Amino acid sequence: MSTASVPLPNWITYGLMPLLNLLVAFFISGLVVWWIGEDPLAALKLLIEGSLGRGDAIGFTLFYATSFIFTGLSVAVAFHAGLFNIGSEGQAYLGGLGAALVALALDRYVPWYVTMPFAVIGAALFGAAWAFIPAWLQAKRGSHVVITTIMFNFIGAALMVYLLVNVLIVPGKMAPETRTFLPGGQLPKLDWLMAWFGLKLGPAPFNVSFLIALVMAFLVWVLIWRTKLGYEMRTLGISPSAAIYAGIPYGRTVIIAMLISGGLAGMMALNPVMGASARLQVEFVGGAGFVGIAVSLMGRSHPLGIVLAALLFGILYQGGADLSFEMPNITREMIVVIQGLVILFAGALEYMFRPAMVHLYQRLKRA
Amino acid sequence: MSQHPAIELVGIDKSFGAVHANKNINLKVEKGTIHGIIGENGAGKSTLMSIIYGFYQADRGEIRIDGKPLDIRDSQTAIAAGIGMVHQHFMLVENFTVLENVMLGAEGGQLLAKGVSGARKELKRLETDYGLDVDPDALIEDLPVGKQQRVEILKALYRSADILILDEPTGVLTPAEADHLFKVLKVLRDQGKTVILITHKLREIMAITDEVSVMRRGEMVATRKTAETTVEELAELMVGRRVLLRVEKGAAKPGKVLLSVKNLTVKDARGVTMVDNVSFDVREGEIVGIAGVAGNGQSELLEAIAGIRKPASGEILLDGQPIANADPARLRALGLAHIPEDRHHMGLVLKFEEYENSVLGYHRDPRYGRGALLDLKAIQADAVEKIEKYDIRPPNPRLKTANFSGGNQQKIVVAREIERDPKALIIGQPTRGVDIGAIEFIHRRIVEMRDAGKALLLVSVELDEIRSLSDRILVMFAGKVVGEKTPDAGEQTLGLMMAGIAA
Numbered sequence: 001m002s003t004a005s006v007p008l009p010n011w012i013t014y015g016l017m018p019l020l021n022l023l024v025a026f027f028i029s030g031l032v033v034w035w036i037g038e039d040p041l042a043a044l045k046l047l048i049e050g051s052l053g054r055g056d057a058i059g060f061t062l063f064y065a066t067s068f069i070f071t072g073l074s075v076a077v078a079f080h081a082g083l084f085n086i087g088s089e090g091q092a093y094l095g096g097l098g099a100a101l102v103a104l105a106l107d108r109y110v111p112w113y114v115t116m117p118f119a120v121i122g123a124a125l126f127g128a129a130w131a132f133i134p135a136w137l138q139a140k141r142g143s144h145v146v147i148t149t150i151m152f153n154f155i156g157a158a159l160m161v162y163l164l165v166n167v168l169i170v171p172g173k174m175a176p177e178t179r180t181f182l183p184g185g186q187l188p189k190l191d192w193l194m195a196w197f198g199l200k201l202g203p204a205p206f207n208v209s210f211l212i213a214l215v216m217a218f219l220v221w222v223l224i225w226r227t228k229l230g231y232e233m234r235t236l237g238i239s240p241s242a243a244i245y246a247g248i249p250y251g252r253t254v255i256i257a258m259l260i261s262g263g264l265a266g267m268m269a270l271n272p273v274m275g276a277s278a279r280l281q282v283e284f285v286g287g288a289g290f291v292g293i294a295v296s297l298m299g300r301s302h303p304l305g306i307v308l309a310a311l312l313f314g315i316l317y318q319g320g321a322d323l324s325f326e327m328p329n330i331t332r333e334m335i336v337v338i339q340g341l342v343i344l345f346a347g348a349l350e351y352m353f354r355p356a357m358v359h360l361y362q363r364l365k366r367a
Numbered sequence: 368m369s370q371h372p373a374i375e376l377v378g379i380d381k382s383f384g385a386v387h388a389n390k391n392i393n394l395k396v397e398k399g400t401i402h403g404i405i406g407e408n409g410a411g412k413s414t415l416m417s418i419i420y421g422f423y424q425a426d427r428g429e430i431r432i433d434g435k436p437l438d439i440r441d442s443q444t445a446i447a448a449g450i451g452m453v454h455q456h457f458m459l460v461e462n463f464t465v466l467e468n469v470m471l472g473a474e475g476g477q478l479l480a481k482g483v484s485g486a487r488k489e490l491k492r493l494e495t496d497y498g499l500d501v502d503p504d505a506l507i508e509d510l511p512v513g514k515q516q517r518v519e520i521l522k523a524l525y526r527s528a529d530i531l532i533l534d535e536p537t538g539v540l541t542p543a544e545a546d547h548l549f550k551v552l553k554v555l556r557d558q559g560k561t562v563i564l565i566t567h568k569l570r571e572i573m574a575i576t577d578e579v580s581v582m583r584r585g586e587m588v589a590t591r592k593t594a595e596t597t598v599e600e601l602a603e604l605m606v607g608r609r610v611l612l613r614v615e616k617g618a619a620k621p622g623k624v625l626l627s628v629k630n631l632t633v634k635d636a637r638g639v640t641m642v643d644n645v646s647f648d649v650r651e652g653e654i655v656g657i658a659g660v661a662g663n664g665q666s667e668l669l670e671a672i673a674g675i676r677k678p679a680s681g682e683i684l685l686d687g688q689p690i691a692n693a694d695p696a697r698l699r700a701l702g703l704a705h706i707p708e709d710r711h712h713m714g715l716v717l718k719f720e721e722y723e724n725s726v727l728g729y730h731r732d733p734r735y736g737r738g739a740l741l742d743l744k745a746i747q748a749d750a751v752e753k754i755e756k757y758d759i760r761p762p763n764p765r766l767k768t769a770n771f772s773g774g775n776q777q778k779i780v781v782a783r784e785i786e787r788d789p790k791a792l793i794i795g796q797p798t799r800g801v802d803i804g805a806i807e808f809i810h811r812r813i814v815e816m817r818d819a820g821k822a823l824l825l826v827s828v829e830l831d832e833i834r835s836l837s838d839r840i841l842v843m844f845a846g847k848v849v850g851e852k853t854p855d856a857g858e859q860t861l862g863l864m865m866a867g868i869a870a
């Protein structure tokens with residue numbers, strides 16, 4: 001408490017402290033691994049090798065990271081306006097429908113780079129549309145966006161299953177999925193990018209959406225810190241009463257922020273749907289929307305932080321999968337526990353070491 | 368009994384980055400005295416007190432309590448050493464009762480029930496001993512600020528404070544509440560407690576302190592026995608030049624009616640009528656002051672005119688245009704500026720950097736960026752200009768607003784609204800927490816606005832301020848305008864009207 005207002009240099013706040021939090025998270029995870037009878041150091045080695053050791057491992061890591069960048073940005077944009085969008089999961093799911101409809105419509109006629117911009121727009125539009133009703137309810141009726149977006153996750157899931165099973169399914173097939181897109185409806189892999197670093201991508205689905213994600217990260221930065229709309233969103237997010245004083249329209253700002261947030265979540269679908277499986281399948285989002293909350297939290301709602309946090313979670317996802325394959329004692333659930341610890345220490349307990357840090361820093365400065 | 372000073376500071380030094388807030392401060396506060404501390408905005412008063420209270424730690428120097436050096440690393444140490452502090456902005460839990468707030472952090476044991484009955488008894492004793500009566504079961508949010516402040520003092524006393532620090536306690540109080548506070552402080556002193564009082568009001572210093580110390584730009588420049596100094600000397604010590612303690616202005620030359628309020632009624636969220644069928648005009652080139660005890664509808668009236676609160680009925684006209692349902696953005700576009708009463712709640716986003724706040728409400732102006740983008744260079748250049756003109760310290764547009772001293776935060780708001788050169792300006796408590804030099808400056812700017820033909824509406828709990836600035840004074844009581852007076856009306860007359868006694 002008493003140290004909360006003492007300023008610390010940025011390299012401590014944004015460099016040292018997150019690193020320390022991460023180390024503690026890994027240390028505790030190590031204890032858990034040791035407790036179930038495995039060697040923590042060997043596990044760590046497997047985790048790192050499994051995620052960064054080979055070209056295809058890196059490819060998978062970056063593939064996951066791409067999805068997390070989109071959903072992390074989605075959560076962050078809403079958060080800056082003081083809104084907690086838990087619905088990125090459902091918005092991404094619907095975004096998949098938008099992307100798939102574009103791909104199905106165009107893949108026969110044009111090459112991928114013509115389809116791509118339409119697919120980006122389609123994914124964003126469908127994601128945004130799915131955020132619109134919760135946004136409108138929040139803006140006009142005061143229904144809390146946390147509750148409504150959770151509900152819309154369920155509604156979205158049901159709707160998508162219905163559409164896939166009854167409408168989009170290929171006649172005569174069992175699997176609830178669309179037909180496979182032709183190359184004109186696929187986003188190509190980034191083997192050339194990997195080749196720059198002398199790496200082979202192999203079967204990993206690392207694709208052009210990664211570059212779209214980076215562009216979006218930059219655009220979000222511009223939006224939040226360089227535009228009038230971003231200024232209004234931040235004012236509303238930090239001080240609703242100052243926003244009223246300043247004449248910033250509450251309803252309009254809330255709705256726009258949520259539409260952008262939903263749009264970014266929707267674009268996440270480009271990665272798995274058009275970049276990896278080349279078709280729309282059930283449950284392709286796979287929790288990436290929720291990981292986005294952790295990523296945004298850990299990245300302090302800043303696009304750069306989000307990209308870094310998304311990479312970390314990409315490593316945990318890919319390395320974790322490899323780890324549980326190699327060390328059967330460490331199950332999928334164990335990996336989730338480790339991810340939980342990272343979220344706990346790097347996100348929720350972000351200020352745990354601050355008081356100690358302040359004392360240490362002041363002592364050093366006095367000396 | 369040895370006669371060590373209650374507090375002695377030796378060579379206290381504190382910097383925040385490039386800002387040197389306290390420079391080698393030496394200070395002795397004798398036991399059983401009331402010691403005033405004055406100084407310009409940003410002189411380092413609050414910082415120094417926060418160091419004594421363990422909120423900040425000094426980079427160098429020593430604090431001696433009762434002659435013994437003490438390393439105060441946090442507030443707990445300070446409390447244990449018998450130091451209590453009432454902050455400029457209260458630190459109470461709004462939806463707790465008085466009793467719960469007093470006990471918070473000093474519950475005494477795991478079982479609440481035992482502590483509660485003991486605490487209730489102790490609270491009653493303190494209340495009667497010091498004349499600090501408040502209902503122990505009232506919720507904080509239902510209490511007026513004056514009572515909330517009593518709770519803060521009770522909190523400190525409950526923790527058996529021997530040394531009580533008050534940081535600008537009278538800024539939000541009505542004159543009657545302030546008088547009562549001073550009575551309490553005298554009782555405390557007579558019982559052997561030590562009081563440190565920070566204030567910008569030299570009259571208060573003269574009325575109640577035994578000694579007074581003056582800070583300027585981080586340094587302690589003088590300590591005087593109050594009986595041996597004068598207001599003029601103190602003002603000069605503080606600012607480093609002679610200060611005009613009166614407002615100089617010529618006669619008003621009122622023009623056409625610019626702002627007109629007709630049969631305005633405003634209700635609060637619970638439907639209670641706060642402004643009751645009020646009508647008045649403000650002409651170009653005049654300052655209309657609204658006098659009244661806080662809570663008699665002035666705040667709601669200001670908010671209704673500023674478009675923040677929708678009126679229940681009635682009309683507001685700006686230059687002939689009806690504006691009762693216009694939002695603040697449109698009102699600004701029409702040339703109505705607003706200095707809100709509460710800078711922290713409305714006028715500023717404390718987490719923003721200074722330059723971001725310097726355009727709050729005007730950020731859509733093409734001058735600050737064409738199209739959707741903000742032109743940060745233009746905004747910062749604009750902010751620097753205002754910083755220079757209003758002597759906002761430190762002169763750094765990139766500093767987080769929360770890190771400016773209270774008075775400098777106020778100047779940020781005042782500069783923003785006045786420099787827009789609006790047609791009409793509505794002003795709530797323009798000089799709350801502002802030092803005398805800056806008050807002189809702000810008052811001069813307000814009079815200049817008048818002389819340039821603007822219409823100004825002023826609300827202030829400082830009767831002095833109302834009387835010295837206004838060309839006409841309306842008195843509000845219980846939501847109604849109960850009378851109109853000229854500024855030469857006596858303080859007595861106005862006081863009675865404000866109390867609802869005479870019209």
Ligand SMILES: Nc1ncnc2c1ncn2[C@@H]1O[C@H](COP(=O)(O)OP(=O)(O)OP(=O)(O)O)[C@@H](O)[C@H]1O
Binds near residue numbers: 386408760770800802
């Ligand atoms: N946490 C902080 N970070 C950076 N600068 C700070 C911080 N707190 C205070 N300062 C700076 O230190 C200086 C002294 O501030 P302080 O609040 O002590 O002034 P003050 O004398 O209480 O003024 P006022 O009368 O306006 O309340 C100011 O220049 C202020 O901007």
Ligand SMILES: [Mg+2]
Binds near residue numbers: 412413455534772
């Ligand atoms: Mg202060």
